[in-house]
Amino acid sequence: MRAFAFEVRAEDGLARSGRLVTPHGVIETPAFMPVATFGAVRGISPEELERLGAQILLSNAYHLHERPGEDVVAQAGGLHPFTGWKGPWLTDSGGFQITSLAARVRIDEEGVTFCSPHDGRRRTLTPEKAIQVQEKLGADVAMVLDECVSDDVATASLRSRAAMERTWRWAERSLRAHRRVDQALFGIVQGGYSPVLRRKSAQITSTLGFDGHAHGGLGLGENAAQREELIAVAHEALPRHLPRYLMGLGRPSDLVQAIAQGVDLFDCVIPTRNGRHGILFTRAGTLAVRNARYRSDPSPPEESCDCSTCSRYSRAYLRHLLHVNEAFGARLAAIHNLRFYRRLLEEARAAIRGRSFATFRTGVLDALGAPAREPQAEGGLR
Amino acid sequence: MRAFAFEVRAEDGLARSGRLVTPHGVIETPAFMPVATFGAVRGISPEELERLGAQILLSNAYHLHERPGEDVVAQAGGLHPFTGWKGPWLTDSGGFQITSLAARVRIDEEGVTFCSPHDGRRRTLTPEKAIQVQEKLGADVAMVLDECVSDDVATASLRSRAAMERTWRWAERSLRAHRRVDQALFGIVQGGYSPVLRRKSAQITSTLGFDGHAHGGLGLGENAAQREELIAVAHEALPRHLPRYLMGLGRPSDLVQAIAQGVDLFDCVIPTRNGRHGILFTRAGTLAVRNARYRSDPSPPEESCDCSTCSRYSRAYLRHLLHVNEAFGARLAAIHNLRFYRRLLEEARAAIRGRSFATFRTGVLDALGAPAREPQAEGGLR
Numbered sequence: 001m002r003a004f005a006f007e008v009r010a011e012d013g014l015a016r017s018g019r020l021v022t023p024h025g026v027i028e029t030p031a032f033m034p035v036a037t038f039g040a041v042r043g044i045s046p047e048e049l050e051r052l053g054a055q056i057l058l059s060n061a062y063h064l065h066e067r068p069g070e071d072v073v074a075q076a077g078g079l080h081p082f083t084g085w086k087g088p089w090l091t092d093s094g095g096f097q098i099t100s101l102a103a104r105v106r107i108d109e110e111g112v113t114f115c116s117p118h119d120g121r122r123r124t125l126t127p128e129k130a131i132q133v134q135e136k137l138g139a140d141v142a143m144v145l146d147e148c149v150s151d152d153v154a155t156a157s158l159r160s161r162a163a164m165e166r167t168w169r170w171a172e173r174s175l176r177a178h179r180r181v182d183q184a185l186f187g188i189v190q191g192g193y194s195p196v197l198r199r200k201s202a203q204i205t206s207t208l209g210f211d212g213h214a215h216g217g218l219g220l221g222e223n224a225a226q227r228e229e230l231i232a233v234a235h236e237a238l239p240r241h242l243p244r245y246l247m248g249l250g251r252p253s254d255l256v257q258a259i260a261q262g263v264d265l266f267d268c269v270i271p272t273r274n275g276r277h278g279i280l281f282t283r284a285g286t287l288a289v290r291n292a293r294y295r296s297d298p299s300p301p302e303e304s305c306d307c308s309t310c311s312r313y314s315r316a317y318l319r320h321l322l323h324v325n326e327a328f329g330a331r332l333a334a335i336h337n338l339r340f341y342r343r344l345l346e347e348a349r350a351a352i353r354g355r356s357f358a359t360f361r362t363g364v365l366d367a368l369g370a371p372a373r374e375p376q377a378e379g380g381l382r
Numbered sequence: 383m384r385a386f387a388f389e390v391r392a393e394d395g396l397a398r399s400g401r402l403v404t405p406h407g408v409i410e411t412p413a414f415m416p417v418a419t420f421g422a423v424r425g426i427s428p429e430e431l432e433r434l435g436a437q438i439l440l441s442n443a444y445h446l447h448e449r450p451g452e453d454v455v456a457q458a459g460g461l462h463p464f465t466g467w468k469g470p471w472l473t474d475s476g477g478f479q480i481t482s483l484a485a486r487v488r489i490d491e492e493g494v495t496f497c498s499p500h501d502g503r504r505r506t507l508t509p510e511k512a513i514q515v516q517e518k519l520g521a522d523v524a525m526v527l528d529e530c531v532s533d534d535v536a537t538a539s540l541r542s543r544a545a546m547e548r549t550w551r552w553a554e555r556s557l558r559a560h561r562r563v564d565q566a567l568f569g570i571v572q573g574g575y576s577p578v579l580r581r582k583s584a585q586i587t588s589t590l591g592f593d594g595h596a597h598g599g600l601g602l603g604e605n606a607a608q609r610e611e612l613i614a615v616a617h618e619a620l621p622r623h624l625p626r627y628l629m630g631l632g633r634p635s636d637l638v639q640a641i642a643q644g645v646d647l648f649d650c651v652i653p654t655r656n657g658r659h660g661i662l663f664t665r666a667g668t669l670a671v672r673n674a675r676y677r678s679d680p681s682p683p684e685e686s687c688d689c690s691t692c693s694r695y696s697r698a699y700l701r702h703l704l705h706v707n708e709a710f711g712a713r714l715a716a717i718h719n720l721r722f723y724r725r726l727l728e729e730a731r732a733a734i735r736g737r738s739f740a741t742f743r744t745g746v747l748d749a750l751g752a753p754a755r756e757p758q759a760e761g762g763l764r
Contacts (some may be wrong), residue, residue: 038702043709293450320454
């Protein structure tokens, strides 16, 4: 019996709602994964994450490989006992972080060679090594090492094509290296901004036998219409019975748009990072709680919210804590934002089941107003 | 009926255990007050503080005056509703912070004039203003504005004497300005390192009608024997039926020594600040959890500890979080250290009641070994 299974239980247009079964719990999809880069979600405890309804956390295999090292995590029995989050984990391979953050990156057929942003030392990460690290970490879902290219189609389709083809060969090597039957392995669709390459990448990746598929390299500069097309052509080629994950995105509006196209999983640092910077999500749009107008505002961040922040604290207190850079402020803001995402996805699932997702989506987008001008993807270390 | 009362219920030598009744709860003494400079204890929630047994929190009136402003707190109904900590609060006036941190400080009879470390603007704090701010904040206990001098006796007794005498005149003005009957007001004994001046200061302060008395300006450079004498001469002059508070100190060894001399209240940033820097308190001495030897250590910070950190997390995980500067690490470490202080004081109270405090004190000091070389007082903003 497989420890891992996915079942689509309701569809509404292309949107779908399902259940992703993992060894550490069942995830109702579409789902949002809070980001715990180093094995903790920015000051938030596992108990708080459970209370606010987090279903699965994402960590970064490359960062954990650097510190504390996968052997330390393995000795503790893996990520679950090491971190105290007993629910499902997904680890990203870190390919994106390396190619976007490290210095002196050289990519060849063997793998990625780079100078560590942590200690400056020269390291090589191969597809096999990325699997080995992730098997030691023991997440429920692992990701293949991919080469992330965000070039524009017209100027660099050759480079995009080369990256895509290498990602495909790396995918095969990853699958051969993968041993743990209690861990799913997801492939990643690349292809820059070229619909042709994305389609080709999805076609090839879908034949390799992955447990799920991801869109890589999006949210880095393409516009909404481009992204919609890139997702659409990939979805046409990807098997419908496996989960689809849009990596690193995004804003609430990005989520509802992508859900409408049939995406099942999301991760993004926006809820925690924006919270830290005083940007709170509400169904009426974002609230910049550091603003002077909230100086004495006794109301909670969002009236209708049931999170532990909104049920106990005022905008005035939150504003004050963020202004004096007190860690408790970042914690309260992150809890609210993560709860906001959880509720948004919960309602999206209900709307799909009720075959009213189009109305739900329009309602959310109308309420949020024009897309907020926030960065869509990770600006620094994830 | 007074909202504020203090009763000594057990004595053992000079050590004493009692109950301090405030409008927001009863404090068993000797007690340690976690420091919430800006109205929150460094990333820790009121619920967590309650669970770990905190009885009273300390905040800083001067810092809250700068941000968010006492009017904001007053509009929220005071510190208790503003911060969500419903138990007793004590506010320090901020005299120490100003004279030690601000630039271009000028002290004259009227008050302290200085450049704000926050916005560089010139401000004046008078004894009356310090009371007015604290009445608006609404803590259960307020402190007079004092002038803190840490000069050596031999070199600057004249300055110490002038400061002491001014503190005495300020104390009278503070008492005249104080209106709230639901708020206690404590006087502060000064006098630098001169036993003669300290005795004199205590004698005068004790005649003015304060609800309690504090030792100010200690822990800034004097040695243990000096401090013991300075506390002793003051205690000879201070009324025994009122609480005595040693401001800003200290290490566990400082606490048991001062309790032996009859001190009832303490505050210090050491538990939270040391935690953040990876120094954990245990009854066998401090544990530098960032050390490489704990890289894979599965044991909790302290085996015998019942705190939420020790019951769930390993030294290896804590070390990792602190190394990658993840806020959750500072939170876990602070919770352990604050719980350690709470347990230490709980045992001290029991030992006093059982008339075995001398044995308890020797046991604690022996187990802790030679006094650890940690800074005793606040190095930066409290």
